[in-house]
Amino acid sequence: MADVQTTQAASWRDYKELTKPNVVLLMILCSAIGMFMAVPGMVPLDVLILGNLGIALCAGAAAAVNHLVDQRIDQQMARTLNRPVATGKVGNTQAAIFALVIGGLGMGILFVYINALTAWLTIASLLGYAVVYTMFLKRATPQNIVIGGLAGAAPPLLGWTAVTGEIHGHALLLVLIIFAWTPPHFWALAIHRREEYAKVEIPMLPVTHGVAFTKLHILLYTIIMCLITLLPYATRLSGPLYLLGAVVLGGGFLYWAIELIRDKNPKAPMETFKYSIIYLMALFIIMLIDHYLFPVSSL
Ligand code: HEM
Numbered sequence: 001m002a003d004v005q006t007t008q009a010a011s012w013r014d015y016k017e018l019t020k021p022n023v024v025l026l027m028i029l030c031s032a033i034g035m036f037m038a039v040p041g042m043v044p045l046d047v048l049i050l051g052n053l054g055i056a057l058c059a060g061a062a063a064a065v066n067h068l069v070d071q072r073i074d075q076q077m078a079r080t081l082n083r084p085v086a087t088g089k090v091g092n093t094q095a096a097i098f099a100l101v102i103g104g105l106g107m108g109i110l111f112v113y114i115n116a117l118t119a120w121l122t123i124a125s126l127l128g129y130a131v132v133y134t135m136f137l138k139r140a141t142p143q144n145i146v147i148g149g150l151a152g153a154a155p156p157l158l159g160w161t162a163v164t165g166e167i168h169g170h171a172l173l174l175v176l177i178i179f180a181w182t183p184p185h186f187w188a189l190a191i192h193r194r195e196e197y198a199k200v201e202i203p204m205l206p207v208t209h210g211v212a213f214t215k216l217h218i219l220l221y222t223i224i225m226c227l228i229t230l231l232p233y234a235t236r237l238s239g240p241l242y243l244l245g246a247v248v249l250g251g252g253f254l255y256w257a258i259e260l261i262r263d264k265n266p267k268a269p270m271e272t273f274k275y276s277i278i279y280l281m282a283l284f285i286i287m288l289i290d291h292y293l294f295p296v297s298s299l
């Protein structure tokens with residue numbers, strides 16, 4: 001890959017953009033809440049700070065690799081053409097060094113201050129997104145984001161193992177929630193952007209199987225996700241406040257999934273996408289509040 005001609009000096013903002021900061025922020029919210037859910041009391045402050053820092057740096061490194069690898073397609077899509085590697089503001093070598101430095105730092109923090117299990121699981125997620133999804137699956141199959149979604153769904157498990165050093169069924173349940181959430185989250189946006197994905201020959205579901213098929217699958221995954229979100233209550237990880245939150249928020253998601261199928265509102269795909277982000281954020285925050293208001297021992 002030849003270095004794109006660097007036309008303008010890169011600023012710290014360009015490097016921040018390389019890490020997909022908003023995506024990583026929501027992931028860190030999920031990993032931090034995974035930590036709190038793993039224990040009845042307070043999470044040790046060093047684990048809270050260093051654990052999330054390590055996970056965030058690794059996720060940011062994975063995102064920087066994604067910018068590097070996807071620069072050609074990013075240059076051709078309106079949504080992504082101003083990205084720092086796509087424009088050449090950050091060169092290939094600079095982006096690669098940046099990813100290596102922050103990724104190495106993140107791994108070092110996790111190995112030294114947290115535990116090897118969390119470090120290995122985080123490395124697996126980093127490679128899952130940067131290599132398996134970005135370099136292969138994304139270009140190979142419309143199931144790309146379903147399989148690749150596992151890497152993005154890992155944060156609550158990473159948070160949980162950072163505190164306990166063990167994989168617990170409850171942590172896997174939290175992963176399952178994000179895993180089921182990812183297809184509706186992404187396909188809603190992919191419907192809106194289907195022409196751009198078609199132009200760059202990325203086989204996203206609305207491109208390969210059409211919009212109606214994708215909407216049906218958004219509804220099916222939303223139903224599965226809503227059922228999965230009941231499991232923390234059923235398995236006594238969470239209490240009544242969480243259950244209420246999951247039902248109300250899930251109802252909102254189902255509303256948008258049905259709106260999509262009714263096809264009366266041209267803004268519905270982007271509204272569904274935006275709602276998906278609020279949904280995940282709110283679901284995890286309510287789970288956290290419930291954890292302390294209705295501790296397991298009182299249920
Ligand atoms: C393979 C899995 C995923 C795919 C394919 C995907 C795809 C996308 C895409 C294409 C965008 C639009 C980015 C843009 O506007 O430039 C986006 C935005 C976003 N995603 Fe995802 N996503 C995935 C997983 C996740 C996960 C696991 C989280 C958090 C737990 C997440 C949180 C977000 C947030 C917060 C935004 C808004 C970013 C912003 O406004 O800057 N995504 N996602």
Ligand SMILES: CC(C)=CCC/C(C)=C/CC/C(C)=C/COP(=O)(O)OP(=O)(O)O
Nearest residue numbers: 023058059062063066122125126129151152
């Ligand atoms: C260590 C750890 C937890 C790693 C997780 C890595 C990570 C940042 C995953 C983000 C998922 C995401 C935004 C996918 C979009 O990619 P895309 O290439 O399809 O979207 P784009 O076109 O906007 O780049």
